[in-house]
Each structure stands twice: as C-alpha cells, then as structure tokens.
Amino acid sequence: MNGLFGGATADVVATWVAAIVTLVVLGGLLGERRLFGWSQHLLAGLATGFVALLAIREVIGPRLLDPMMAGGVGRLELWVGLALVGVAAGAPWLPRVVAAVPVSIAIGSLAAFALGGAVIGTVIPQLVATVAVDRATTLDTVTGVAAAGVTGLVLLGFLHGVPRGRPMRAAAGAGRWLLLAGIGGWLGYLLFSRLLLLLDRIGFLLGDWLGLAR
Amino acid sequence: MSERRALLVRLAPALLLVGLAAAWLLPDPASLRLASTDHAAADGWKAALDALPDEPTVLVGFDPDIGTYPEVRPTVRTALADLLNRNARLVLVSLTPEGRALLVTELARLRRAGANPARLLDLGYLAGSEAALVSIASEPPVPAGSVGEIARRLADEGIGAVDAAVVVGGNDFGPRSWVEQVGPRVEGLPILAIAPTVLLPELQPYVASGQLAALLGTPRDGAAYRSLADLGSLNRLREVSEPPLAALMLGLLIAVAVVGQAWGGRLGAQLRTTGRDGREVG
Numbered sequence: 001m002n003g004l005f006g007g008a009t010a011d012v013v014a015t016w017v018a019a020i021v022t023l024v025v026l027g028g029l030l031g032e033r034r035l036f037g038w039s040q041h042l043l044a045g046l047a048t049g050f051v052a053l054l055a056i057r058e059v060i061g062p063r064l065l066d067p068m069m070a071g072g073v074g075r076l077e078l079w080v081g082l083a084l085v086g087v088a089a090g091a092p093w094l095p096r097v098v099a100a101v102p103v104s105i106a107i108g109s110l111a112a113f114a115l116g117g118a119v120i121g122t123v124i125p126q127l128v129a130t131v132a133v134d135r136a137t138t139l140d141t142v143t144g145v146a147a148a149g150v151t152g153l154v155l156l157g158f159l160h161g162v163p164r165g166r167p168m169r170a171a172a173g174a175g176r177w178l179l180l181a182g183i184g185g186w187l188g189y190l191l192f193s194r195l196l197l198l199l200d201r202i203g204f205l206l207g208d209w210l211g212l213a214r
Numbered sequence: 215m216s217e218r219r220a221l222l223v224r225l226a227p228a229l230l231l232v233g234l235a236a237a238w239l240l241p242d243p244a245s246l247r248l249a250s251t252d253h254a255a256a257d258g259w260k261a262a263l264d265a266l267p268d269e270p271t272v273l274v275g276f277d278p279d280i281g282t283y284p285e286v287r288p289t290v291r292t293a294l295a296d297l298l299n300r301n302a303r304l305v306l307v308s309l310t311p312e313g314r315a316l317l318v319t320e321l322a323r324l325r326r327a328g329a330n331p332a333r334l335l336d337l338g339y340l341a342g343s344e345a346a347l348v349s350i351a352s353e354p355p356v357p358a359g360s361v362g363e364i365a366r367r368l369a370d371e372g373i374g375a376v377d378a379a380v381v382v383g384g385n386d387f388g389p390r391s392w393v394e395q396v397g398p399r400v401e402g403l404p405i406l407a408i409a410p411t412v413l414l415p416e417l418q419p420y421v422a423s424g425q426l427a428a429l430l431g432t433p434r435d436g437a438a439y440r441s442l443a444d445l446g447s448l449n450r451l452r453e454v455s456e457p458p459l460a461a462l463m464l465g466l467l468i469a470v471a472v473v474g475q476a477w478g479g480r481l482g483a484q485l486r487t488t489g490r491d492g493r494e495v496g
Binding site for chain 2: 026029030031047050051054055058059062063066070109110113114117118120121122125126128129130182185186189190191192193194195196197198199200202203205206207212
C-alpha cells in the first residue's frame with residue numbers, strides 16, 4: 001500500500017498527512033521556516049493533548065477514580081492522590097507553597113528511587129564486577145584496571161578550582177580529554193541514529209508514499 | 215564567506231537529501247552487509263530465550279523514543295514475533311508517553327497481522343518512572359476488567375508469574391532503570407534489552423557483569439539476530455524493509471567528510487598562524 005495508489009481510506013489519509021508533515025519538516029532544513037514553525041506548534045499541541053489524554057484515561061481514571069467508585073471511598077491514599085491531582089491542576093491559582101507540594105513529592109520520590117537504584121543497581125554491582133572478582137584472563141583484569149583508571153581520571157577532571165600540584169593538574173587534564181573522547185564517541189553513535197532516522201523518513205516518502213521500490 | 219561558498223552552504227541540505235534519496239533507490243551492494251560477522255550478541259540473545267521455560271510469560275517494557283525508534287524497530291518487531299513464535303505470553307507496559315504511543319502502534323500492527331490476542335496483555339501506561347518500576351517489581355498492576363490466563367496469573371502471583379523481562383529502551387527511559395530498580399528486587403529475573411546505539415556505552419557494562427542477560431544494542435547486532443531468527447508461521451510479523459546500506463554508507467561518508475573538513479580547516483588555520491608568528495619572530 002502507498003499513499004498515491006490504493007489501500008484503505010484511513011491508511012491513505014494517514015500516509016498523506018504523514019508525508020505532508022515530513023515534507024514540511026524537511027522544508028525547514030531547506031530554509032522554509034514558517035511552515036516548519038507551524039509544524040513545531042502542531043507537534044507541541046499534539047504532544048500536550050496526548051499526554052493529557054494519557055493522564056486522564058490511563059492514570060487518573062483507572063487508577064484513582066475507578067477504585068474510588070468501586071468502593072474505595074475509605075482508602076486514604078486515594079483521597080491524598082485526588083487532592084494532589086486537584087492541587088496540580090489548580091497550581092496557577094494557588095499560593096506557590098501549596099502548588100509546589102505535588103511537584104516536590106514527584107521530584108523527591110523520583111530522586112530517591114533513582115539515587116537508591118543507582119547505588120544498589122549500578123555502583124556496587126559494577127564495582128564488584130570490575131574489581132573484586134577473580135578474572136578468567138589477564139586481559140579481563142587489565143581491562144578492569146584500565147576502566148577503573150579511566151573512571152578515576154575523569155572524576156579528577158571534575159575537580160573545581162585549581163588542582164594542587166603538577167601531577168594532579170596533569171591527571172585532571174587527562175581526565176577532561178578522556179571525557180571529551182567519550183563525548184565524541186557518543187556523538188558518533190548519535191549521528192548514526194539520526195542518519196537512520198533521516199533515511200527512514202526518506203524511505204517512507206519514496207516507498208510508502210510514492211510507491212517506489214528499492 | 216564568498217558568494218559561491220554561501221550558495222553551496224544553502225544548497226548543501228538539499229544536495230544531501232537528493233543524494234540520500236538516490237542512494238536509497240539503489241540496490242544494496244553485494245560487498246556491503248549490515249549484520250555483524252560476530253554473532254556473539256545475537257547468539258547471547260537466542261540463548262537467553264532458549265533458557266526460558268515452555269510458554270514463558272515475558273514482561274515487555276516498551277519505552278523507545280521517536281528519535282531512535284527507526285534504528286531498533288526492525289529488531290523489535292522480529293523479537294516480538296520470535297517470542298510469540300515460542301508461544302510466549304507477552305505482558306506489555308510503557309513508562310513514558312512516547313513509548314506508549316509507539317506501543318499502541320505496534321499492538322495495532324500485531325492485531326492487524328493476526329497475532330493471537332490471548333497471548334497479549336496490555337498493562338497500559340504507568341506514571342512515575344522509577345517509582346512505577348518499583349511497583350512493577352512487586353505487583354504489576356493489572357488493569358481492571360482484564361480477562362484471560364495472563365491477567366489471572368499476574369493478579370494471583372504478581373511478578374512471580376513473569377519468567378523474563380524484555381526492555382525496549384530509548385533516550386528517556388530504558389534498560390538501565392530496569393536493571394537498577396527491578397534487578398535488585400526480583401532475584402533471578404533475566405532482563406534482556408534492545409536499545410539504540412547511543413545507549414551502548416551505558417549498557418555494555420551490565421552485559422559484562424551479567425545484570426543484563428542479553429543485549430541487542432547496535433544495528434549490526436540487530437541485523438545479525440534478524441538473520442538468525444526463525445519466526446516460522448509468524449514470519450509475516452517481520453519488518454520487510456531492511457536499512458538501505460548504500461544510503462547509510464553515503465551518509466556516513468558525508469558525515470566523516472564534514473567533520474574532517476571542519477578539523478582540517480581549523481588545523482590549517484592554526485598552522486598558518488603558527489607559521490606567520492614564526493616568520494615575524496624570525
């Protein structure tokens with residue numbers, strides 16, 4: 001099926017809409033900024049609408065209101081949840097101290113879980129895996145020691161102010177270069193991902209919309 | 215900047231698009247191949263699936279992002295088909311709105327392709343990121359009104375009913391969070407991951423430490439797995455088109471040329487400045 005020839009009506013319409021929006025976005029790359037700007041507004045509006053729909057249909061409705069209707073009126077946590085939803089929705093009209101409560105709870109709990117998880121799930125197991133186990137081969141041991149060395153140097157690179165002493169300065173400098181090398185490698189990966197995305201869109205226009213075969 | 219150079223800069227994006235489109239239309243050269251000759255990652259993935267019990271219940275954390283999904287999409291579709299072909303029961307959940315939007319699309323695709331709906335249970339979107347993962351690690355919240363064997367087992371046994379977790383990751387949320395939040399709370403639950411290449415540096419150590427049972431983290435590992443996967447009667451669920459290699463190669467060459475030109479220009483300017491300073495001192 002392609003947008004120009006045949007297929008169910010809904011599919012054809014969806015393909016045409018997607019093709020037009022893709023062309024508008026690619027037009028931004030070529031200098032057509034006005035339509036591109038509108039497409040950004042459209043994306044922001046659709047994303048906001050989608051998130052609102054998701055919040056109502058998949059969170060507030062089934063996990064808060066439905067249990068209350070189904071005999072959960074006596075459950076304190078549901079009332080607390082409902083109050084937090086009300087405060088979040090009315091935040092623009094409420095005093096800052098009150099409006100900050102749901103956001104603070106969300107950020108605090110996220111930070112607590114993320115930090116705890118990072119220590120229990122990453123730092124400790126990775127330290128154990130890198131350093132404190134018998135390695136099968138010398139290469140593994142050398143790799144582990146090198147990883148620990150690189151980690152140490154990069155951490156030194158984050159020292160603020162002027163490091164004391166020449167060796168420390170050299171180590172911090174080496175750490176910063178290693179960090180840059182890491183970021184460079186990561187940017188390479190990112191470039192590859194974005195290239196695949198661009199080719200996917202080109203493939204959509206040529207294959208799904210125009211019906212050209214490879 | 216000269217007028218000619220300015221015009222070239224303005225035309226460059228159009229030339230890039232035309233060049234990539236032309237390369238997309240070309241057949242893939244026989245000398246190029248995306249699948250890695252090193253099948254270790256694909257073999258590891260298959261071995262992790264082979265180790266699961268018969269008719270396993272697999273929790274699928276579906277949180278790719280739109281920017282990187284095209285990279286993993288063919289592998290994700292093959293992996294879902296592979297699991298269904300192994301008679302797995304899939305319990306699907308998303309913890310990001312983007313992941314949810316993409317999951318809705320994939321579920322619609324599976325339904326249209328005739329996948330057995332009794333093998334699928336959609337838990338929907340769970341808010342709370344890490345906090346939601348903690349709740350999944352004890353009792354995955356089964357939506358009210360869900361029927362069928364998967365929903366019943368999940369409601370009765372909680373996370374104990376799950377034999378493995380397959381996590382499709384993206385930039386916002388991915389396998390690292392599952393390893394950190396679910397791994398320590400559910401002992402012995404194998405976590406398998408499909409992720410875009412940008413996540414490889416943060417995920418590779420988890421494979422080495424055994425916290426991830428298997429990882430398909432690059433397009434070439436994904437292609438190797440796709441070439442090995444036997445989907446039987448569910449081969450129709452496989453994505454038909456593979457990444458266009460000629461266009462991919464052209465794009466990468468252009469990227470390398472642009473980076474090289476920027477570096478070369480800066481190096482040349484530095485050398486000219488150094489030479490001029492040397493002559494002035496002399």
